[in-house]
Amino acid sequence: MTDNKIINVKRLPKDPGPAAWNRILTDATPYAQLDQTLQADWVVVGGGFSGIAAARRLSQLVGNEKIVLLEAGRLADGPAGRNSGFMIDLPHELNSESYAGSQERDRQQIYLNRAAIDFAGDMAEDFAMDTRIYDRCGKMTGAGSDKGIAHIDSYCAHLQALGEPFELKSARDMKDWTGTDFYQKGLYTPGAVMIQPAAFIRAAAEGLADSISIFENSPVTSIEPGDRHTLITPNGKVQARNIILAVNGHVQSFGFYPRRLLHVFTYASMTRALTADEVRRLGGVSDWGMLPADPMGTTVRRSSDLMGSGDRLVVRNHATLNQSIEASPANMRRAAKLQDRAFANRFPMLAGIDMEYRWGGRLCLSWNSMPAFGEVEDRIWSACCQNGLGTVKGTLSGMMAAEQAVLGQSELLSEFLDHQQPSLLPPEPFLSLGANATMLWKEWQAGIEL
Ligand SMILES: Cc1cc2nc3c(=O)[nH]c(=O)nc-3n(C[C@H](O)[C@H](O)[C@H](O)COP(=O)(O)OP(=O)(O)OC[C@H]3O[C@@H](n4cnc5c(N)ncnc54)[C@H](O)[C@@H]3O)c2cc1C
Numbered sequence: 001m002t003d004n005k006i007i008n009v010k011r012l013p014k015d016p017g018p019a020a021w022n023r024i025l026t027d028a029t030p031y032a033q034l035d036q037t038l039q040a041d042w043v044v045v046g047g048g049f050s051g052i053a054a055a056r057r058l059s060q061l062v063g064n065e066k067i068v069l070l071e072a073g074r075l076a077d078g079p080a081g082r083n084s085g086f087m088i089d090l091p092h093e094l095n096s097e098s099y100a101g102s103q104e105r106d107r108q109q110i111y112l113n114r115a116a117i118d119f120a121g122d123m124a125e126d127f128a129m130d131t132r133i134y135d136r137c138g139k140m141t142g143a144g145s146d147k148g149i150a151h152i153d154s155y156c157a158h159l160q161a162l163g164e165p166f167e168l169k170s171a172r173d174m175k176d177w178t179g180t181d182f183y184q185k186g187l188y189t190p191g192a193v194m195i196q197p198a199a200f201i202r203a204a205a206e207g208l209a210d211s212i213s214i215f216e217n218s219p220v221t222s223i224e225p226g227d228r229h230t231l232i233t234p235n236g237k238v239q240a241r242n243i244i245l246a247v248n249g250h251v252q253s254f255g256f257y258p259r260r261l262l263h264v265f266t267y268a269s270m271t272r273a274l275t276a277d278e279v280r281r282l283g284g285v286s287d288w289g290m291l292p293a294d295p296m297g298t299t300v301r302r303s304s305d306l307m308g309s310g311d312r313l314v315v316r317n318h319a320t321l322n323q324s325i326e327a328s329p330a331n332m333r334r335a336a337k338l339q340d341r342a343f344a345n346r347f348p349m350l351a352g353i354d355m356e357y358r359w360g361g362r363l364c365l366s367w368n369s370m371p372a373f374g375e376v377e378d379r380i381w382s383a384c385c386q387n388g389l390g391t392v393k394g395t396l397s398g399m400m401a402a403e404q405a406v407l408g409q410s411e412l413l414s415e416f417l418d419h420q421q422p423s424l425l426p427p428e429p430f431l432s433l434g435a436n437a438t439m440l441w442k443e444w445q446a447g448i449e450l
Contacts, residue, residue, distance in 0.1 A: 017359030047071035051246035053398030081198035127207030179284030249364030267335030273310025297449035366422030
């Protein structure tokens with residue numbers, strides 16, 4: 001980027017299918033669309049986990065200054081309202097010897113992840129969120145096959161080496177908990193949090209709305225950098241000294257990190273609300289989440305009624321690399337097929353139940369799993385590329401961007417900044433062909449865990 005060159009935003013977000021976690025809640029009153037010229041000290045672009053965390057941290061650090069948040073669509077309609085809601089403190093990649101490269105690295109990641117989970121927890125407390133919106137219930141990983149069990153065993157060894165607590169669960173425990181006899185073994189770790197992702201984002205925004213100005217349906221289409229940057233939206237403008245870009249993979253649409261970001265979509269289906277008889281047939285407890293032992297396997301959630309949402313089951317699987325940052329109808333059809341099969345394998349007692357919602361959502365990864373973080377231009381910070389675990393890493397990068405911009409340094413920042421930049425990707429078409437073929441192969445290898 002050269003000085004004072006206008007940044008034209010090349011692409012705006014397109015989300016395939018509805019954000020089901022948002023749809024099942026009662027309608028939210030929309031925030032206004034920006035239709036005037038505003039003066040501000042800070043603009044946060046993007047209202048997902050990263051944008052909400054950045055706005056919250058700014059309101060704590062410089063609460064007397066004017067903070068504006070601009071969201072392209074509706075809050076919780078993007079990936080923030082499409083995810084499975086696991087806020088995970090521990091290494092996610094079960095079969096890797098060490099998540100981040102070394103035990104020291106692992107401990108640093110766990111420390112940072114827990115700081116982000118606590119930061120979100122403080123919002124949950126301050127804004128009086130229901131325990132089903134932010135629940136410190138830990139997380140379960142389930143295996144339905146010998147291969148999955150082998151993954152769990154290697155993960156246990158890893159947790160033991162790190163001195164992290166866990167409990168193993170038998171097939172009987174798993175059936176009592178979930179109602180299905182699909183899972184043969186489980187691994188419970190206590191430090192994770194389960195959220196209703198859309199309800200969390202909406203409640204956090206509502207809590208922040210007294211101290212910041214939120215605008216929906218106000219995509220930033222260009223930025224004129226200057227002493228006061230000017231952000232242009234279709235019907236308005238904001239002039240501000242500082243900007244935090246919290247747009248995850250779309251930071252590339254602003255011209256930053258070219259050829260360094262992987263745009264992956266993953267997909268999910270949610271049943272219609274279950275009847276009382278179906279809930280009885282299913283059995284198990286009323287709210288639970290299950291991560292797959294095989295990283296390419298199926299995630300499942302069961303959620304009970306919250307704000308009239310009804311009791312529902314959600315299955316998530318399948319991943320595609322779409323460097324255009326758009327998923328295709330063919331991607332959605334294939335995901336639906338895989339999800340129907342995963343559902344039938346796990347819930348034969350609910351055979352024939354319709355999926356009311358099917359959707360996909362964007363993730364942003366880098367080849368070396370590093371965030372796209374830092375001051376990318378004078379007083380413009382990027383808090384992007386969450387490498388799949390955005391509920392936690394998005395929260396972390398939003399907090400860190402605010403701290404870097406306001407404080408310059410902090411104890412947490414010095415740990416967080418101990419990372420490299422995202423590395424350069426292989427050229428096309430090799431990248432997309434190779435990555436999609438590898439993911440298909442790994443899905444096939446996951447067998448019944450998918
Ligand atoms: C099906 C699915 C399941 C998942 N499960 C999990 C999980 O269990 N745990 C987990 O940690 N993560 C999960 N994820 C990933 C997680 O949802 C993302 O990593 C996370 O939402 C990223 O947070 P973010 O705030 O960085 O970006 P986003 O949530 O993508 O927010 C960025 C926001 O920026 C807005 N934006 C973009 N361009 C502009 C613009 N020009 N102007 C204004 N606004 C703009 C977008 O509309 C969007 O709302 C899942 C994702 C999917 C799709």
